[in-house]
Amino acid sequence: MDFLGLKLATCSCDKSIRLFDLNWSTGNQTFVAELKGHEGPVWQLAWAHPRYGTILASCSYDRRVIIWKETDGKWEMHHNYDGHDSSVNSVCWAPPEWGLMLACGSSDSSITVLSFNNDRWVASKIPNAHTLGCNAVSWAPVTFTGDKPGEGQLVKRFVSGGCDNLVKIWKEEHDHWIEEVKLEGHSDWVRDVAWAPTAGLARMKIASSSQDRRVIIWNNREGDGVTWTPEPLHVFDDVVWHVSWNFIGDILAVSGGDNQVSLWKKQESGSWECITTDSKSQNEHRTL
Amino acid sequence: MELVRYSGQRPSKVPKISLSFGPNGLISSALHNAGGEVGDFLEMKLESMDNQTQLRHFGISTIEIFSAAQREYNRYYPDPVPQKLITSFSVAYRGTVLELVESLQNSSASRELAMLYSHLDCVWHFCEIMFISSNPELPILPYYMDWIKANFDDSDEVLMRLIPEFPELDPEGLDLLWKIIYKHSFHGRTNEAAKLLEFTNLEQSSVFGEQLALMAELMQKKPFFNPAKNSVSEFNTVWQNWKEECENRLSNLAFLGSDQLTLLAKVLVGREDGFEEAKLHISTWYEYLSMMLNYQYPLLRPASLKAYAQKGIDFYGDFSIVLSPLDKIFLAAMDYDIVTVLKDMQTNWNHPWFPLHFSDLIFTGGVYSNVADTRIDYKSVGPIRHDMVREYGIQMMQHPALWEVGVKYLEAIPKKMGLPVIAELLQRRKPISEYEAEKIIRIAKKYDFKYENHGICRELALEKLKYGQLQNSLLWAIRAEDAQLTATVIDQILQQGKLDIVPSLIELLPKFTACGDRLLFLNGFCEFTKLSTSGRLKEAVELLCRLIEQNLIPKPIRPKLLTSLRDILSANDIKLEPVEVSILMQFLHTKVGKEVLGNEIFQQLNKILVSSRASEMLVQFNLSKKLTRVPVPKV
Numbered sequence: 001m002d003f004l005g006l007k008l009a010t011c012s013c014d015k016s017i018r019l020f021d022l023n024w025s026t027g028n029q030t031f032v033a034e035l036k037g038h039e040g041p042v043w044q045l046a047w048a049h050p051r052y053g054t055i056l057a058s059c060s061y062d063r064r065v066i067i068w069k070e071t072d073g074k075w076e077m078h079h080n081y082d083g084h085d086s087s088v089n090s091v092c093w094a095p096p097e098w099g100l101m102l103a104c105g106s107s108d109s110s111i112t113v114l115s116f117n118n119d120r121w122v123a124s125k126i127p128n129a130h131t132l133g134c135n136a137v138s139w140a141p142v143t144f145t146g147d148k149p150g151e152g153q154l155v156k157r158f159v160s161g162g163c164d165n166l167v168k169i170w171k172e173e174h175d176h177w178i179e180e181v182k183l184e185g186h187s188d189w190v191r192d193v194a195w196a197p198t199a200g201l202a203r204m205k206i207a208s209s210s211q212d213r214r215v216i217i218w219n220n221r222e223g224d225g226v227t228w229t230p231e232p233l234h235v236f237d238d239v240v241w242h243v244s245w246n247f248i249g250d251i252l253a254v255s256g257g258d259n260q261v262s263l264w265k266k267q268e269s270g271s272w273e274c275i276t277t278d279s280k281s282q283n284e285h286r287t288l
Numbered sequence: 289m290e291l292v293r294y295s296g297q298r299p300s301k302v303p304k305i306s307l308s309f310g311p312n313g314l315i316s317s318a319l320h321n322a323g324g325e326v327g328d329f330l331e332m333k334l335e336s337m338d339n340q341t342q343l344r345h346f347g348i349s350t351i352e353i354f355s356a357a358q359r360e361y362n363r364y365y366p367d368p369v370p371q372k373l374i375t376s377f378s379v380a381y382r383g384t385v386l387e388l389v390e391s392l393q394n395s396s397a398s399r400e401l402a403m404l405y406s407h408l409d410c411v412w413h414f415c416e417i418m419f420i421s422s423n424p425e426l427p428i429l430p431y432y433m434d435w436i437k438a439n440f441d442d443s444d445e446v447l448m449r450l451i452p453e454f455p456e457l458d459p460e461g462l463d464l465l466w467k468i469i470y471k472h473s474f475h476g477r478t479n480e481a482a483k484l485l486e487f488t489n490l491e492q493s494s495v496f497g498e499q500l501a502l503m504a505e506l507m508q509k510k511p512f513f514n515p516a517k518n519s520v521s522e523f524n525t526v527w528q529n530w531k532e533e534c535e536n537r538l539s540n541l542a543f544l545g546s547d548q549l550t551l552l553a554k555v556l557v558g559r560e561d562g563f564e565e566a567k568l569h570i571s572t573w574y575e576y577l578s579m580m581l582n583y584q585y586p587l588l589r590p591a592s593l594k595a596y597a598q599k600g601i602d603f604y605g606d607f608s609i610v611l612s613p614l615d616k617i618f619l620a621a622m623d624y625d626i627v628t629v630l631k632d633m634q635t636n637w638n639h640p641w642f643p644l645h646f647s648d649l650i651f652t653g654g655v656y657s658n659v660a661d662t663r664i665d666y667k668s669v670g671p672i673r674h675d676m677v678r679e680y681g682i683q684m685m686q687h688p689a690l691w692e693v694g695v696k697y698l699e700a701i702p703k704k705m706g707l708p709v710i711a712e713l714l715q716r717r718k719p720i721s722e723y724e725a726e727k728i729i730r731i732a733k734k735y736d737f738k739y740e741n742h743g744i745c746r747e748l749a750l751e752k753l754k755y756g757q758l759q760n761s762l763l764w765a766i767r768a769e770d771a772q773l774t775a776t777v778i779d780q781i782l783q784q785g786k787l788d789i790v791p792s793l794i795e796l797l798p799k800f801t802a803c804g805d806r807l808l809f810l811n812g813f814c815e816f817t818k819l820s821t822s823g824r825l826k827e828a829v830e831l832l833c834r835l836i837e838q839n840l841i842p843k844p845i846r847p848k849l850l851t852s853l854r855d856i857l858s859a860n861d862i863k864l865e866p867v868e869v870s871i872l873m874q875f876l877h878t879k880v881g882k883e884v885l886g887n888e889i890f891q892q893l894n895k896i897l898v899s900s901r902a903s904e905m906l907v908q909f910n911l912s913k914k915l916t917r918v919p920v921p922k923v
Contacts, residue, residue: 004718004747050747051739072776096739200678200708247712248682268634 002047002054007032009056011042017058017068019075033075038062043089049096057102059088065104065114067121079121084108090136094156097142103158105134111160111170113177126170126177130162138195140169140204141249143223157225159206161190167208167218169225185230188212192242196249207233207252209240215254217272233264233272251275342391342398344690349384351693353377354645358700361652371420374653378416381645385409408642410439411617415629418590418621419650419664427513428590429476429581436475436578440571443468447484454487462490466548470569473552476582478507481552488548495545502542503549506534506556513586520587527586531557558583563603573597573604573615591663594622624663626650630672640683644676648700674701678709685713688720695731707735715740719748729767742768749773758784759793766796766807778806782845809840813849820852825860829853833871836879846880847889854893864900873897 001008001022008020008029017035022028040061048055054070055078065088069078086108094101100116111129115122140157156172157180167183167190188211196205202223209215215233220226238257245252252264252272265275357377361369385405392402417431446464453461465488472481482504489497511526518526534556543549554562563579570576577600581588585596597619601609611619613636620628630643651673654666677697685694694713698706714732719725725748732741745768752761758781765774812835819828832853835841841849853872856862864872876897882890 004716006718051743197712198708199682199712200705247716248709250679250682268631 003050007047007054009045009047011045011058013041015040015042015060015062017042017045017056019056035068035075037066037068037077037080038064040087043087044091046091046093046102048093048100051096052100055100057091057093059091059104061087063088063106063108065091065102065112067102067114079114081112081114081121081123083112083123083125084110086133089134092137092139092158094139094158095142098156101156103137103139103160105129105137105160105162107133107163109133109162111137111177124175124177129160129168129170129179130164130166132163134160134162135190136161136192138193138206140195140225141197143198143202143204155225159193159195159208161193161208161210163189165190165210165212167193167206167216169206169228171225181226181228183208183218183228183230185216185218186210186212186214191240194243194245194252196245196252197247199248201249205245205249207243207245209243209254209256211239213237213239213256215240215243215252217252231272234274236260340398342388342395345391346384346388347684347690347693349387350381350641350645351696353380353384354648354700355696357648357652369652371653374649375416375421378412378420378646378649382409382412382416385412404637407614408637411614411633412642412646413438414618415621415646418593418624419626419646420653422590424590424663426515426589427587428593429513429586429588432578432581433476436574437477440575441471441475443471455490457487457490462488467569469548469552470566473507473555474566474570474575474579474582476510476578478510478556482507499543499546499549502537503552506530506537506553509533510556511586523587555579555583560603567604573601573609574618576600576604590622591624594619597622624665626664627668627672630669630676634676640676640680643672644680644697647673647676674705677701678705681706682709682713685710685717691717692727710735711737711740715743717744719744722748742770746770746773749777753777753780759790763793763796771807775806778810779842779844781810782842805840806842808838809835809842809845812840813845816849820856825856825862828856829862829864829868833868836871836875846875847885850876850880850885850893851889854889854896857896858892864897866901866904869897869901869904873901 006022008022010018010020012018015036015038017038019032019035020029021032023030035056035058038058038060040063042058042060044059046057048057056068057065058068059065063082063084063086065081065084066077067079067081068075070076081104084104084106086106088104088106090103090105092103094103102114104112104114106112109128109130109132111126111134113124113126115124137158137160140159157169159167159169161167165184165186165188167185168179169181169183170177171180172178183206186208190208190210192209194207196207198204204220204223204225206218206220206228207215208218213236215236217231217233218228219231220228233252233254236254236256236258237260240254240256242255243252250265253261254264255261262274264272267273360373360377364370364373386409389402389406389409392398392405413435417428417435422428422431447468450457450461450464450468457465465484469481469484469488472478472484485500485504485507486497489500509530511523511530513520513523534553537543538550538553538557543553551562551565555566563576566579567576570579577597580596580600588596601611601615613632617629617632617636620632626647630647633642633646634640647669650664650666650669654664654669678701681694681697681701683694684697685691687694691713695710698710700706710731714728714737717728719728725744728744729741731737732744745764749761749764749768749770750773752758752764753776758777762774762777762781765777812831816828816831816835819825819831832849857864873894876885876890876893880890885893
């Protein structure tokens with residue numbers, strides 16, 4: 001879903017991308033366009049921040065990353081990156097404060113960061129980021145050090161998860177990307193990572209999900225991005241494919257091979273609990 | 289069977305559920321089947337308590353108190369906030385809760401919720417006594433009595449039903465009356481109990497009547513400590529004297545024959561066996577404690593309450609009572625353990641309302657007041673307060689109707705915590721009307737959220753454009769300061785051909801000319817139209833020439849402009865300056881042309897311009913001829 005929740009983009013193994021307009025008041029979705037350009041299953045999509053226009057990134061088994069742009073109601077291929085040697089599994093846009101910047105994780109074990117500067121796209125590659133392949137990437141939010149949004153830190157970071165069972169944090173230093181932290185906790189491939197929005201708080205969290213059926217929350221309470229403490233969320237019945245934070249970073253959505261979607265929130269007691277949408281259950285939770 | 293790992297691929301036969309959070313805290317998940325077709329979109333939404341009308345009203349009432357409280361704190365700062373003021377806000381919060389309880393009780397579907405909020409009020413009231421309103425140097429009894437009356441006494445309602453039957457009560461009525469007298473007495477409200485005693489003498493027995501009068505006299509004599517009138521030692525003397533009198537009456541069997549009066553006498557004296565018997569007529573250990581305070585420890589100070597409460601619990605429950613969550617919270621409050629109270633309320637209630645608002649009062653009391661209690665851990669309250677306010681503010685900001693309430697809460701925490709959240713949630717807010725958009729923009733401007741302001745205006749401009757509301761779209765594009773979008777909208781306006789811009793928009797245009805050439809042209813064109821319609825035709829033509837010189841006139845509009853010029857020039861006798869003729873002639877021939885303008889209009893306009901040039905040349909010629917006829921003196 002896009003930033004404002006007005007558009008939905010879906011991707012599929014049939015190599016196509018479909019776009020829909022959403023109307024939450026009527027509950028309907030209207031098909032808008034089909035984007036064809038990939039030559040293999042499309043694995044993931046990511047909407048850029050609306051301040052840059054209507055832009056969508058896609059990645060595919062065909063080893064390519066395509067950036068699509070809508071102009072005057074028409075969708076066109078804005079950029080086509082084919083610098084990977086294997087399937088590209090994940091794409092994620094950086095916070096808008098960094099400009100138009102896209103991280104791409106691939107099965108060729110590398111990660112590429114594409115940046116749009118001076119009307120052209122520039123690629124910065126991290127070779128051998130994860131042995132056997134990178135499955136997921138997610139950017140760190142900009143942490144504000146001043147009183148107003150915009151007075152932020154200058155360090156760019158993102159997290160990746162791969163087939164080496166590792167979660168890694170990457171930091172930009174002198175125009176290069178270096179591995180800052182390696183987080184060991186999973187016993188099988190890491191399938192998804194999600195860096196929680198901070199929305200003004202100093203502490204940081206990353207959620208990772210894995211083939212080992214676990215979701216781990218990595219906590220960085222000092223906000224320095226260096227010292228991370230693992231906190232197991234839950235062991236599920238099947239592989240956990242995706243994790244996603246709400247935009248305040250206090251609710252985590254988890255989906256997996258057990259066909260379940262669950263929402264998790266940290267309670268006052270300090271433990272993560274699965275919260276439901278049933279209001280009766282909410283009332284039953286009250287003991288007073 | 290070998291487990292096949294797909295490098296980077298997901299097994300295509302396994303359905304995958306993708307996740308995406310929307311702007312209103314929604315999550316949509318799409319189930320894809322193996323054929324790659326899109327399944328249903330599922331919307332999961334956290335049900336908010338605030339969806340009920342009464343709760344919404346409650347939320348609004350509460351924020352009014354909260355906002356007033358913040359204003360007062362800031363007004364007093366850096367001077368301390370008077371304790372009375374903090375107490376008054378606490379009482380106001382309770383008032384809203386009670387109002388809510390009443391409205392929920394009237395609806396059969398919400399009785400359970402009414403009870404929950406009633407409990408909330410009970411806890412809040414007690415915590416108010418312990419943490420805010422009571423004086424640590426004075427007895428807690430008066431406050432405790434108020435609390436007991438407010439939360440554990442329904443005798444007024446029962447009495448209202450009985451009064452019509454006075455003085456002839458049936459046995460059931462008499463029984464009820466004695467229950468009320470017991471309640472009043474055990475809760476320390478002996479004067480009220482005394483007034484009801486005479487109505488128990490149904491048979492008008494003289495002996496019993498005397499006993500009742502005696503008991504009433506004892507009850508009315510019960511001393512109450514008033515620090516304004518007595519010292520502690522003075523009160524102790526009066527108290528001891530009264531106790532002696534009660535003891536004497538009891539020992540002298542003054543109430544022989546009446547079990548009820550005997551029980552009351554034992555309680556007045558503070559005897560354990562009296563309390564034991566009284567247990568049959570009370571329902572909580574809180575009422576047992578009330579008896580202890582009234583008849584054994586009337587001067588007990590707040591800090592000592594916990595020890596006696598524990599005793600009361602043990603004696604009431606015969607040392608086997610299991611404490612409820614509510615009990616634990618009361619005991620934590622008696623320990624001044626504000627952190628436990630707040631956390632337990634949050635855990636048991638599963639809603640931040642109580643910890644948020646109560647911690648705000650305590651935080652204020654600790655930071656801003658001059659009666660800060662050294663037993664309270666104010667340092668820990670601050671972070672709890674900020675977290676609770678933040679969480680509640682976030683919840684509220686995602687509510688379709690109460691989002692502004694959320695902003696007010698988030699404004700009350702340190703800027704580093706609140707502003708990023710406001711910015712994040714504000715920019716995802718899709719306004720349902722322009723009125724709401726204005727509200728959002730006002731907030732964005734207040735905090736200098738430039739990107740958010742731009743984003744909101746831009747989205748509105750795009751929406752208006754989508755629905756063909758071009759002028760409205762233009763207004764929002766201008767406000768977004770988005771030159772490209774503004775140009776796009778103006779081009780659409782020009783393509784439409786209807787250049788009747790509303791006056792209010794025309795008035796605004798000069799302020800926004802920084803938004804590109806299109807806007808400059810539109811501004812100029814509106815001015816040209818104004819001059820033309822008001823008859824200032826010469827100025828209109830001058831302006832048109834300037835627009836041509838600055839190359840501001842977009843191609844689509846050129847034919848229309850020249851047609852208007854033709855109409856103006858052909859209907860009016862306007863003397864064109866030579867430079868104007870040159871500009872217009874060049875424009876006509878090189879920038880527009882016959883094919884675009886149409887042969888007829890082209891020819892007519894060309895003729896007018898040529899005539900004007902010719903006239904000018906003739907004038908120049910005649911002038912030069914006149915000059916040549918002037919005789920030259922012969923040398």
